[in-house]
Amino acid sequence: MLQKKHKSGKKLGWSLDERDPQFIESLMPFLSFLYHYYFRVQTSGWHHIQPDKKVLFVGSHNGGLAAPDMSMIMYDWFGKFGVEKPVYGLMHPHVWKFTPEIAQMAAKSGAVIAHPKMAYAALRSGASVLVYPGGAEDVFRPHHLRNQIYFAGRQGFIKLALRENVPIVPVISTGAHDTLFVLADFYKILKQFHEWGMPWLFGIDPVVFPVYLGLPWGLAIGPLPNIPLPMPIQTRVCKPIVFERYGREAASDRHYVHECYELVANQMQEELDELVKLSA
Secondary structure: OOOOEOOOOOEOOOOHHHOOHHHHHHHHHHHHHHHHHHOOOEEEOHHHOOOOOOOEEEEOOOOHHHOHHHHHHHHHHHHHHOOOOOEEEEEOHHHHHHOHHHHHHHHHHOEEEOOHHHHHHHHHOOOEEEEOOOHHHHHOOOHHHOOOOOOOOOOHHHHHHHHHOOOEEEEEEEOHHHOOEEEEEOHHHHHHHHHOOOOOHHHOOOOOOEEEEEEOOEEEEOOOOOEOOOOOOEEEEOOOEOOOOOOHHHHOOHHHHHHHHHHHHHHHHHHHHHHHHHHO
């Protein structure tokens, strides 16, 4: 499948110029309905953010491909700082390649392809960036792990923050993983069959293969699009994390990068544990 191109000639997701404030403004009434009435979002912590200073937002997201906590965080940003103030979100390459219509809307909303080149470009433009390191494994983690921070061991976001000398601002949520009940992930079984010779459907390694209950399918298998259930969501923007060392040397120090990764993961888990208790 061919990926659509922007009018500049670049493929979708590879340009910061695709972001369209007027398009975002047109989405605000719908996002407002979801925020206030469908998910009844409660949020806190935005006082930590100074819009004139760029940061790397790092989240653990929930609720399948719909990922409603992510869109609600974006709505908060637009509502507080305006649609003209850019923030870019890193989106998985599969979305750009295989769902071009969704990708085009995402690009207009400020999404770029999850590639270091675009992450660096966005930060160097003066904008903040939102990343969910756990990707598909995180968003489709089983329901019994809904209150666990999960980054799948990916540490690229740490190197990005260190190289660009920006603080990491954790964003957490609870409730969004109740909008889709992931029962289990059978990816390891499918991967074993693949290693025995079974080809991937459409030649795509899905990374996850969840079984879940949700709309519109009822009981479904595989990473299919979903309609989130109307469950209350709480989000929190946490205090910025500033590391002791920054720069290329720090980003190339494996031991230091791992230490920073553990610091972020542990601090986010503590914040999430507290938020879960408050929402109980």
